[in-house]
Amino acid sequence: MTKSIPEIFATNVFNDEVMKARLPKNIYKALMKTIKSGAPLDMTTADFVANTIKDWAIEKGATHYTHWFQPLTGSTAEKHDSFINTTPNGMAIMEFSGKALVKGEPDASSFPSGGLRQTSTARGYTAWDPTSYCFVKEGSLYIPTVFVSYTGEILDKKTPLLRSMDALSRTAVSFLRLFGNNVVTRVTSTVGAEQEYFLIDKKMYDQREDLILTDRTLFGAKPPKGQELDDQYFGNLKPRIAAYMADLDEELWKLGIYSKTKHNEVAPAQHEMAPIFTTSNLGTDQNELAMEIMKKVALRHGLVCLLHEKPFEGVNGSGKHNNWSMAADDGQNLLDPGDTPMENLQFLTILCALIKGVDEYADLMRISAASAGNDHRLGADEAPPAIISMFLGEELDAVLKAIEEDGVYKTETKNFEIGVNALPSFPKDSTDRNRTSPFAFTGNRFEFRMVGSSDNIACPNALLNTIVAEELSWFTEKLTPYKDSENFEQEVKKLLKEVLKKHRRVIFNGDGYSPEWVKEAERRGLPNYASTVDCLPHYTDDKNMRIFRKFNIYTQAELTARTEVLLETYSKTIRIEAKTMIEMASRKLLPATLNYVHSVCDSIAVKNQIGMTCKSEEKIAAKLNELADKFYDSIERLKNQLKAACEVSVIKDQAVYFHDYVLAEMDIMRSISDEIESEMPCDVWPIPNYTSMIYNV
Ligand code: ADP
Ligand code: MG
Numbered sequence: 001m002t003k004s005i006p007e008i009f010a011t012n013v014f015n016d017e018v019m020k021a022r023l024p025k026n027i028y029k030a031l032m033k034t035i036k037s038g039a040p041l042d043m044t045t046a047d048f049v050a051n052t053i054k055d056w057a058i059e060k061g062a063t064h065y066t067h068w069f070q071p072l073t074g075s076t077a078e079k080h081d082s083f084i085n086t087t088p089n090g091m092a093i094m095e096f097s098g099k100a101l102v103k104g105e106p107d108a109s110s111f112p113s114g115g116l117r118q119t120s121t122a123r124g125y126t127a128w129d130p131t132s133y134c135f136v137k138e139g140s141l142y143i144p145t146v147f148v149s150y151t152g153e154i155l156d157k158k159t160p161l162l163r164s165m166d167a168l169s170r171t172a173v174s175f176l177r178l179f180g181n182n183v184v185t186r187v188t189s190t191v192g193a194e195q196e197y198f199l200i201d202k203k204m205y206d207q208r209e210d211l212i213l214t215d216r217t218l219f220g221a222k223p224p225k226g227q228e229l230d231d232q233y234f235g236n237l238k239p240r241i242a243a244y245m246a247d248l249d250e251e252l253w254k255l256g257i258y259s260k261t262k263h264n265e266v267a268p269a270q271h272e273m274a275p276i277f278t279t280s281n282l283g284t285d286q287n288e289l290a291m292e293i294m295k296k297v298a299l300r301h302g303l304v305c306l307l308h309e310k311p312f313e314g315v316n317g318s319g320k321h322n323n324w325s326m327a328a329d330d331g332q333n334l335l336d337p338g339d340t341p342m343e344n345l346q347f348l349t350i351l352c353a354l355i356k357g358v359d360e361y362a363d364l365m366r367i368s369a370a371s372a373g374n375d376h377r378l379g380a381d382e383a384p385p386a387i388i389s390m391f392l393g394e395e396l397d398a399v400l401k402a403i404e405e406d407g408v409y410k411t412e413t414k415n416f417e418i419g420v421n422a423l424p425s426f427p428k429d430s431t432d433r434n435r436t437s438p439f440a441f442t443g444n445r446f447e448f449r450m451v452g453s454s455d456n457i458a459c460p461n462a463l464l465n466t467i468v469a470e471e472l473s474w475f476t477e478k479l480t481p482y483k484d485s486e487n488f489e490q491e492v493k494k495l496l497k498e499v500l501k502k503h504r505r506v507i508f509n510g511d512g513y514s515p516e517w518v519k520e521a522e523r524r525g526l527p528n529y530a531s532t533v534d535c536l537p538h539y540t541d542d543k544n545m546r547i548f549r550k551f552n553i554y555t556q557a558e559l560t561a562r563t564e565v566l567l568e569t570y571s572k573t574i575r576i577e578a579k580t581m582i583e584m585a586s587r588k589l590l591p592a593t594l595n596y597v598h599s600v601c602d603s604i605a606v607k608n609q610i611g612m613t614c615k616s617e618e619k620i621a622a623k624l625n626e627l628a629d630k631f632y633d634s635i636e637r638l639k640n641q642l643k644a645a646c647e648v649s650v651i652k653d654q655a656v657y658f659h660d661y662v663l664a665e666m667d668i669m670r671s672i673s674d675e676i677e678s679e680m681p682c683d684v685w686p687i688p689n690y691t692s693m694i695y696n697v
Contacts, residue, residue, distance in 0.1 A: 070158050310373060
């Protein structure tokens with residue numbers, strides 16, 4: 001990199017600084033009013049903004065523009081139109097109108113809608129979301145948009161997030177008024193998404209249909225070395241990885257993404273990128289963009305970036321730690337406890353609102369991280385269990401205990417002494433970390449650790465925002481009668497005590513990976529939805545429907561449709577995996593096995609002729625022959641199960657069938673294949689093995 005970071009940072013982003021510099025004052029002001037308070041944008045302003053963006057984008061090398069949106073497919077969508085228009089004398093000019101900036105009309109019929117939209121009413125609209133920045137990439141101007149159907153139902157992941165941000169802001173502002181804050185006008189949810197990923201050599205990847213078609217290995221015996229030496233986490237970066245990360249950083253910085261931290265993760269070939277947090281809407285767009293760039297930059301280095309939650313069995317999978325908080329426009333982080341949390345009643349009330357919310361809507365939090373991929377990871381001693389609980393740490397626990405017992409808690413600042421004079425001493429954090437908790441307080445934010453590495457973070461954040469909006473409005477309603485009373489503080493504490501008594505069960509500071517916790521959670525009555533098919537049907541439970549409607553996040557039809565799309569996606573994912581397994585097994589792995597058995601038998605025949613003994617050959621041939629028979633039977637069973645699954649017509653029942661029968665048979669088939677692989681010579685096994693994939697970069 002020849003230029004400094006500030007020189008390249010956000011060079012391809014039409015951000016506040018560019019707007020201020022390029023737009024006339026009155027236009028800039030009108031646009032800001034739309035961005036900050038949601039005021040409608042008039043067409044004259046839109047035309048002006050469009051023209052300015054176009055000129056800027058052309059300077060950056062753009063010839064096209066695209067409305068960029070996040071349908072329910074799991075990736076982003078874009079359709080490029082060039083800026084050109086005709087002139088009377090047969091020449092071309094570059095044009096871009098306010099209308100084209102604000103509204104697009106992609107044919108919606110090829111995007112999942114969960115039955116909301118018949119093909120006959122295929123019209124869909126994309127609408128500019130001015131709260132996220134436009135940017136230039138690969139010769140096009142990207143305009144972040146939301147996506148709705150002709151009849152007004154939402155068809156994307158961004159709209160519920162934006163709606164939830166509004167709901168959270170409204171309720172949080174009223175809540176803050178209770179505590180005497182009359183200056184705050186907007187509260188914004190914030191997110192910093194730590195992104196985990198794997199890098200493997202493209203040459204290995206190209207030889208494996210499972211990776212190409214499903215992003216994960218469906219076969220593969222465990223390598224002799226796993227994670228037992230703990231030598232990968234924070235390990236030094238190999239030159240090829242370091243070069244990739246440097247290149248990635250530069251690309252992300254150009255797009256205005258504050259890539260901050262990079263390191264090796266726990267599993268071999270696993271790494272992480274963490275950006276500095278920002279608002280949830282921008283953070284979501286940037287995470288989607290980051291995932292795309294990560295994949296593209298990898299190809300330039302002859303690598304493939306895998307974002308699947310569990311690309312390799314037996315080694316840790318990848319998640320996305322979703323760090324979440326709320327920022328008020330007076331500069332406060334609403335989850336900052338301050339130096340003496342016991343005296344910070346506003347913070348304690350917000351904390352109790354979260355405790356109540358997480359307990360009451362644990363199912364929604366679980367759902368927000370539910371996918372076929374993430375099912376392999378949650379509860380597998382490498383990621384949080386499927387049981388939702390909260391970790392608060394020693395100090396906050398003590399403070400809450402004091403509230404419950406009408407006691408007091410005094411914060412003591414302790415210094416951390418290392419015992420070497422030359423080293424500086426520093427204040428000790430008031431709490432340790434807990435890696436096993438799904439929802440952990442980390443000093444001034446909560447870290448939601450269940451989210452899968454390939455997930456769009458709009459959904460978890462929309463749900464968190466909605467839950468917290470509901471709880472803050474509940475507290476506001478309960479406490480408003482005491483607002484100006486001298487008993488306010490007492491009444492707040494009384495309410496917190498009640499809430500804690502009822503909802504303390506969701507707090508858990510122990511080892512979330514231990515089998516005891518599963519039993520303990522059951523005793524506490526906490527839900528434990530092991531798989532996607534267990535939790536998804538609860539999306540539309542009455543209590544959940546009620547808050548979505550109350551805050552105008554989803555209509556009943558929208559939520560029902562969304563649940564269907566998620567269940568269908570689940571079934572489709574497993575169907576593709578099963579078909580890939582059948583294809584690989586019957587056309588590559590089983591033939592290779594039979595060929596090898598054949599060659600061993602040939603060798604036995606030859607040796608027998610000259611009177612040599614063939615003990616080992618006979619054993620190997622017999623063993624592999626038996627395994628091959630089992631393998632064949634399993635392939636046939638999987639074919640039958642797959643056929644039966646496809647015949648189930650009720651969406652939910654079909655997903656359950658895929659889970660209970662198809663996935664179960666896939667597991668059996670894999671274990672047979674993995675056993676065969678460990679008995680076969682490397683050079684005749686037709687696909688790269690785990691060692692060469694995860695240890696060779
Ligand atoms: P760790 O691995 O210890 O959890 P990292 O530094 O890797 O820490 O990641 C922490 C993430 O939390 C970063 O993305 C950071 O920007 C984010 N973060 C910090 N403060 C907030 C906040 N107030 N709201 C949301 N995210 C935050
Ligand atoms: Mg973290």
